[in-house]
Structures are given as C-alpha cells and as structure tokens.
Amino acid sequence: MPDHPADHCHVHEWANYLRAHGLRATSQRVAVLDFLHRQPHADAESIFQAVRPGLPTISLQAVHLIVHDLSGQGLIRRISLPDSASARYETRVEDNHHHVQCIRCGRIEDVDCVVGHAPCIEPDHAHGMRIIEASIVFRGICPDCEPKIPKE
Amino acid sequence: MPDHPADHCHVHEWANYLRAHGLRATSQRVAVLDFLHRQPHADAESIFQAVRPGLPTISLQAVHLIVHDLSGQGLIRRISLPDSASARYETRVEDNHHHVQCIRCGRIEDVDCVVGHAPCIEPDHAHGMRIIEASIVFRGICPDCEPKIPKE
C-alpha cells in the first residue's frame, strides 16, 4: 500500500501527498484535505465554512473546484447519498467500503466491506455490462433516533 | 399481491390505481404514470417533455409535485444515482430490485434482486443502526460503450 498521510497526519505530509499525484501543494488544498480527514462525509459548504477561518479569501467555488480535482486524481472519494442533495467527500480511498445513513437525522457512518475491493458483489444479470463497482448505501434508523420514531 | 395497472396497462386502470390510494385521478397524474411505466428511470424534465404534447398546459412544477405525491403514496419509486444530478422515477415498486448504470453513456437498467425484499444484504457492523434497506447501484460499462473506451 502506498504511503498515505492519514498515517502520520501532519500538514506537511498532505503537501507531499498532493505533489506525489502531480498537483501543486496549495494552502487551500492542504486545508481541505486536512479538514476532510478529521471530518469525513462533509459536503462542499461544510468544508468551506470550516476552512474559511484559516483562509479568509477562499471561495465556495474554489472548494468545489478543489474537491473536483482531488477526486479526479483519486486523493479523495466523492459519495452521493439518496437522502442528501449535496455530494459528500472522504479521504478514505484505499479500500472499498460502504455507508449507512440514518433516514431521520441524516447521520452517516462507514461500513467496512468484507471483500475489501470493488466490485464486492456482482449482479446476476447485468445486461451485458462490465461491472466496475457497486455503490451501496444502507438506510436505517440510528440508536439516537430509534426512540423518537412515532409508533403507528 | 395487489392489483397493479402494469398487468393490463390501460389508461383507465391508472385512474383506479390512483383512487385506490386515495388520490384523485387527474389527467396529469395518469399521463405521468403511463409514461413512467413505458419509460422507467425518467427524470422530472424528461417526464415533462414527454407528457406536454398531450397536455399542453402542464408545468414542470406540476411534474415535480406529482412525482413527489406519487412516491409518497408508494405508487412510484424515487431513485437517485451517483452519476446523475436529477432524481429518477419508476413504477416498479412491488419488489426490491437494484440498478446498473453505464458510467460513460448513463444508460440505466434494472437488476433483479435475488432476495426480493429489503434489505437484501446487511452490513457486518451497522453502528447500532436498524437497517431498513440497502440502496445498491452497480456502475459499469455497457456493451455499446465498451469498444469506445480508449485503451491506456
């Protein structure tokens, strides 16, 4: 497995991580990566709000551009969930894992994939398509919301 | 299994289907259901364009309202795919099935679920959440696009 900044978690490492993928190590990109590693499944707006205190000139458009570039180079992964309008991002890209989302509060957690690589399951009849990966999102009720569900 | 208009596929049946769910059988709703049954996985804009010739006064907002109401009552199912910005809808609601999408041309096909009811798979560790269903979208390359992929 290649060297991943998550292992040492230092700003300097994110810079090298970016350069290793042929991207310039700008303060904005480092800030986005650093925040996203501490808070996975954040959307563009959340990232923007989080990094703005340290980089007052950053724009929301720049965040959109950065997450687009970073996911294009495979440094982060873009995830889209049925119950949220905006795309979310995470730094965990080495393995093939899935997500659970609470349909009441929207809370998202990682779910390890037992196979570990994509595609972890294959359909019976795929209409002649070559399957590359399976995007799986479990939808359920989290322990906090369970007691708040009105019984029918 | 309850009576489903898909079995006879006649406009009059859609009207009864709507009334059976406590909804008024308006021409707009029937048109949306009828089109959606003939062309599954259509989005709001496509539905709008398709039904407009027969109902010149219909508005895109009405289509949004209709698909919202119909999915709320379980007459249609809303699906959101990673590689398409807009939500899509289908009349196939009786069973639990999944989808394959070509990452190149966007083509979508149904994939039968071997289990047939939700959730067909359960995660190992669900963070204490009660899993209701698994949303599974396979991403791949369709036979038409396969030869067009540039080899590296």
Place this chain on the structure above:
DNA sequence: TCACTATATTGACTAACTAAAATCAAGCTG
C-alpha cells in the same frame, strides 16, 4: 349538475454546482 376541496398553474425563489475571465502564487530555472 353544483359545491367543496384537492390539485394544477403561475411566478418568484433557493441550493448546488459549473463556466469564463482575471488575478495570484507554486515551484522550476538560471
């Protein structure tokens, strides 16, 4: 067929994201 009320229409509005032009800075070159 009339009235009641659900539903559709109209128009304004928001969120998420993309595009284009102009400015700025990372990091190579001498």
Place this chain on the structure above:
DNA sequence: CAGCTTGATTTTAGTTAGTCAATATAGTGA
C-alpha cells in the same frame, strides 16, 4: 534567491434541479 511560467484561485455570472406561496382549475361526492 529573483524572475518566469503555468497551474490554481478568485470573482462574477450563469445553469440546473427543485421548492414555496398564491391563485385558478378540475375531480368527485351529494
């Protein structure tokens, strides 16, 4: 380590998907 080149960010605008509120219309029961 100063200047240059080019990639990255900022700024401004625009697009797409969808929601909200008020009014007009049409389905259905009486």
